[in-house]
Structures are given as C-alpha cells and as structure tokens.
Amino acid sequence: MLAADFEVGRRDFTVRMEIRVEPGERLAVLGPSGAGKTTFLEAVAGLVPITAGEIWLDRRRLSSGTHPGSDIPVGRRGVGLLRQNPGLFPHLTVLDNIRYPPGATAETAFATASRMGLGTLLQARPKGLSGGEAQRVALCRTLQSEVRLLCLDEPFSSLDRPLGLELLELVRQELQDSGTAALLVTHQLQEAQAFADRVAVLDRGSLLQIGDPRELVLRPKTAVVAQLVGYRGWLRRRDQVMAIHPDRVRPAGSADESGALSGRVVGMKPEGARIDVELESVGDWLGRFHCFFDEPPQLGSRRRFQVDAAPIFPGPGPALD
Numbered sequence: 001m002l003a004a005d006f007e008v009g010r011r012d013f014t015v016r017m018e019i020r021v022e023p024g025e026r027l028a029v030l031g032p033s034g035a036g037k038t039t040f041l042e043a044v045a046g047l048v049p050i051t052a053g054e055i056w057l058d059r060r061r062l063s064s065g066t067h068p069g070s071d072i073p074v075g076r077r078g079v080g081l082l083r084q085n086p087g088l089f090p091h092l093t094v095l096d097n098i099r100y101p102p103g104a105t106a107e108t109a110f111a112t113a114s115r116m117g118l119g120t121l122l123q124a125r126p127k128g129l130s131g132g133e134a135q136r137v138a139l140c141r142t143l144q145s146e147v148r149l150l151c152l153d154e155p156f157s158s159l160d161r162p163l164g165l166e167l168l169e170l171v172r173q174e175l176q177d178s179g180t181a182a183l184l185v186t187h188q189l190q191e192a193q194a195f196a197d198r199v200a201v202l203d204r205g206s207l208l209q210i211g212d213p214r215e216l217v218l219r220p221k222t223a224v225v226a227q228l229v230g231y232r233g234w235l236r237r238r239d240q241v242m243a244i245h246p247d248r249v250r251p252a253g254s255a256d257e258s259g260a261l262s263g264r265v266v267g268m269k270p271e272g273a274r275i276d277v278e279l280e281s282v283g284d285w286l287g288r289f290h291c292f293f294d295e296p297p298q299l300g301s302r303r304r305f306q307v308d309a310a311p312i313f314p315g316p317g318p319a320l321d
Contacts, residue, residue, distance in 0.1 A: 001020065001021065001022055001023055001056075001057075001058065001181075002019065002020065002044070002055075002056070002057050002149055002181060002183075003019075003020055003054075003055075003056040004017055004018070004019045004020075004043075004044060004053075004054075004055045004056070005017070005018045005019075005053045005055075006050040006051075006052060006053030006054060006055055006063065006065060007050060007051050007052040007053055007065065008036075008039050008040075008043050008048060008049075008050050008051055009051045010036070010039060010205070012204075013036070013204050014205055015036035015039045015043075016205055016206060016207070017040055017043075017207065018207065019200065019207075019210075021149070021181050021183065022181070023179065023181055024175075024176075024180065024181055025181050025182075025197050025198070026172065026175060026181070026182045026184070026195055026196045026197050026198075027181075027183055027196055027197065027198050027199070027200060028183075028184045028185070028186060028191070028192035028193075028195055028196035028198075028199045028200070028213075029183065029184070029185045029186075029199075029200045029201075029202050030185075030186060030187070030188075030192045030199050030200065030201050030202065030228060030229075031187065031201060031202035031203055031228065032187055032203065032228065034204075035202045035203050035204060035205070036202060036204065036205040037153075037185035037186075037202055038153055038185065039205075040183075040185065040202070041081065041151045041153050041183060041185055042081075043055065043063065044062070044079060044151060044183065045074060045077065045081045045151055046062065046063065046072065046073065046074040046077050046079070049063070049068050049071065050063050050064070050065045050068075051065050052065040052066075053065050057078060057079065057148060057149060058078070060072065060078075062077050062079075078147055079147055079148070079149045079150075079151060080142040080143075080145055080147035080149070080151065081142075081151045081153065082138060082139060082142050082150065082151070082152050082153065082155045083153045083154075083155060084153070084154055084155055084157060084158050086126075086134040086135050086137065086138035086155075087138065088126040088129075088134060088137055088138060088141075089126070090125065090126050090127060091125075092125075092126075093122065093123050093124065093125060094113065094118060094121050094122050094123070094124050094125075094126070094129070094137050095109055095110065095113065095122040095123065097126070097137055097141055098112065098113055098118075098140040098141050098144060099141075099144060100141055100144075101141060101144045101145040103144075103145075103146070104144035104145075109140070109144060110122065112140045112143055112144065113137075113140050115170075115174070116136045116139065116170060117136065117170075118133065118136055118137065118140065121133060131158060131159055132159055132163050132167060135155055135156060135159070135167060136167065136170075138155070139155070139167070139170075139171060139174075143174060143178075147180065148180065148181065149180070149181050149183065150171075150175065150180055150181070150182040150183070152171070152182065152183065152184040152185070153185055154185060154186055154187070155167075156168060156191075157187075157188070161190075164191070165190070165191070165194055168184075168191060168194055169194065171195070172194070172195050184196060189217075189228075189229055189230055192213060193213040193214070196213060198210060198211060198212065198213070199211065199212075199213045199216055201216065201225050201229070203224055208221070208222055208224060208225050209221045209222070209225050216229050217229045217230060217245065218309070219311070220243065220311055222313060223241060223243060223313045223315070223318055224318075226243040226245075226313075227243075230245055230246075230247075231244060231245045232244070232246055232289065232290040233245075233246070233249075233287065233288065233289025233290055234287050234288075234289070234318055235261075235281050235285035235286060235287040235288075235289060236285065236286055236287050236316070237284050237285045237286070239314060239315065240312050240313065240314060240315075241312070241313050241314075241316060241318075242285055242307075242311070242312050243310060243311050243312075243313065244289040244290075244307055244310050245310075246276070246289075246290040246291050246292055247292070248307060248308045248309070248310070249289070249290075249291035249292075249305050249306075249307050249308075250305065250306050250308070251303070251304070251305060251306070252304040252305055252306045260304050260305060260306050261281055261283065261289075261304070261305050261306075261307060262281070262282045262283050262302060262303070262304050262305075263279030263280060263281050263282060263289065263303055263304075264279060264280045264282055264300060264301070264302050265277060265278075265279055265297050265298065265299050265300060265301050265302075265303065266278050266279060266280045266288070266299070266300075267299075268293075268297070268299075271292070273294075274292040274293065274294060275292065275293040275294070275295065275296045275297075276292060277290065277291055277292065277293050277296075278290050279291065279303065279305075282302065291305065
C-alpha cells in the first residue's frame with residue numbers, strides 16, 4: 001500500500017498531498033496543466049525531495065521531510081515511472097530495450113512484448129518505431145522491473161486519442177492481471193475514468209475531492225471541481241452559481257414542469273453525430289450553458305429544459321461562458 005502524506009514547496013505554490021493507494025488499486029490524479037501533478041509523481045518516485053511529511057510503500061519509508069538523508073534512492077524504491085518521452089536506447093533492439101532492467105529475461109520480455117502487440121518488432125530499432133510502438137516498448141521495459149507501484153505521467157498524451165485510450169486499456173489490463181498498484185496523472189477526464197478505480201482532483205497543489213470516477217461528475221463538491229470534470233454552464237442568481245453539465249440537460253416535458261430553465265439559442269457547432277448548442281438563460285438564473293441536440297435548432301429560438309440534479313455553489317463561480 002502507498003501511504004503518502006507530504007508537502008513539496010514550489011516557487012508558485014506548495015503541493016500538499018494525502019493519498020492512500022491500496023494494493024492493486026489504480027488511482028488517477030486529474031488536474032489542469034501546472035496543478036502540481038508531475039511534482040506529486042516525482043516526489044513518490046524519489047526525483048524531488050519532500051519538504052514535510054512522509055511517503056511509505058509496503059511498510060518501507062521512501063521519503064521523509066524531517067530525515068531526508070534516510071530517503072531510499074530512486075532505483076531501490078520499487079516504483080516505476082513512465083513519461084511522455086519513452087527514453088529508449090537507440091542502439092538496442094526492441095527486445096534488448098525491454099529486457100534491459102536487471103533480472104529481466106528474454107523469455108519474460110518476449111511474453112510481455114507479445115501481449116503488447118510487439119511480437120513482430122523485436123529486432124527493430126527505436127528509430128523505425130511509431131510513437132505508439134515506442135511507448136509500448138517503454139511500458140514493457142517498465143513492467144520487466146517488477147515494480148510494486150507504477151507511476152504514469154501522461155505517457156500517451158502526445159498520441160491521438162483513440163490510440164492513447166487503447167494503450168491505456170492495455171496498461172490497465174496488465175496491472176489488473178499482475179495486481180500492481182498504479183498512479184496516473186492526467187488533464188483528461190476520459191483517461192481518468194477509463195483507467196482508475198478512484199480519481200483525485202488536484203488544483204494548484206491542493207486536493208479538492210477524491211472518489212469514484214462517475215460520482216465526481218454527478219456530485220462535484222466545488223465549482224472548481226465541476227469545471228474540471230466537464231461542467232460547461234454557469235448560471236448565477238444573487239450569491240449563488242448553478243453548474244450545468246451538457247449531458248444532464250433534457251427538454252422540459254411541459255411548460256409548468258418544476259425547475260425548468262428557459263434559454264435562447266446563441267451558438268452551435270457539430271460535435272460528432274450531435275450538435276453542441278450554446279444557450280443564454282432567460283429568467284431568474286442568468287448566464288450561458290451548453291447541451292446537445294440531434295438536429296441544429298434555429299438561432300435565436302427559445303427552448304425549455306430540465307437540468308437533472310444541477311449542483312449549486314455559493315459565490316460567483318467561474319467566469320461565464
């Protein structure tokens with residue numbers, strides 16, 4: 001089990017983390033660029049010193065803010081770190097890259113490579129690999145180290161979305177089969193939900209909410225969390241702000257339906273097979289929100305909608321769309 005309760009001081013803010021990851025659990029840390037996600041992973045991996053608190057993994061203290069001289073070195077932590085740059089050795093074949101870690105054998109390297117779809121590329125050099133293939137090789141190499149915790153620093157964010165999600169699913173399956181715990185940091189909710197058992201929301205070094213991936217979307221605790229998990233409507237009434245998720249807006253069943261909102265169509269754009277429609281609220285709640293239509297509505301037309309369980313927060317909330 002990972003038990004991390006620590007601080008890392010940065011120039012702009014302090015990253016404060018209190019995280020528990022059970023054996024075999026997959027935790028995603030979701031946040032915007034600059035939130036402190038990579039700093040968190042680097043502290044766990046031993047690449048940056050912590051300034052307060054401690055980090056434990058399977059009853060071994062990896063780092064201490066009060067006794068930094070006792071920190072366990074990077075290579076002896078049992079923590080693997082996979083980044084966007086695969087960092088392959090250009091002079092080695094795919095097979096030799098995979099079996100590079102101490103203790104790895106050609107047999108286990110071949111088996112892992114075959115599961116990752118690299119069986120026909122074992123004698124190729126990194127220069128001839130695509131981005132997705134190179135990341136598969138890097139992942140296979142990391143798995144050969146028999147780490148107890150795998151840290152993933154947005155390793156597939158430079159790939160196109162379908163391929164990135166495909167590789168993330170391969171990682172998830174490998175971890176599930178081996179019982180290895182994992183930390184993924186990402187700014188994409190879809191990645192976090194596809195990979196993790198739980199999701200932690202991080203912003204400017206502070207943990208805002210931790211929970212089931214779907215529950216975070218249904219019940220965000222703050223307006224900042226709502227914004228990070230996909231809410232795209234902010235309606236204000238006096239000192240309150242209502243957050244609206246486009247997937248939770250539906251046509252009102254009748255003119256007097258309780259809680260219905262009225263909106264005027266002010267913009268639209270295609271999104272897949274649907275139309276992303278922007279509306280300006282008319283009534284007590286003022287602001288703009290988004291929802292999806294199967295067919296494009298007429299600009300300027302007014303529609304009535306029911307918003308399912310829209311959270312309401314105190315204060316001004318994020319800037320209006």
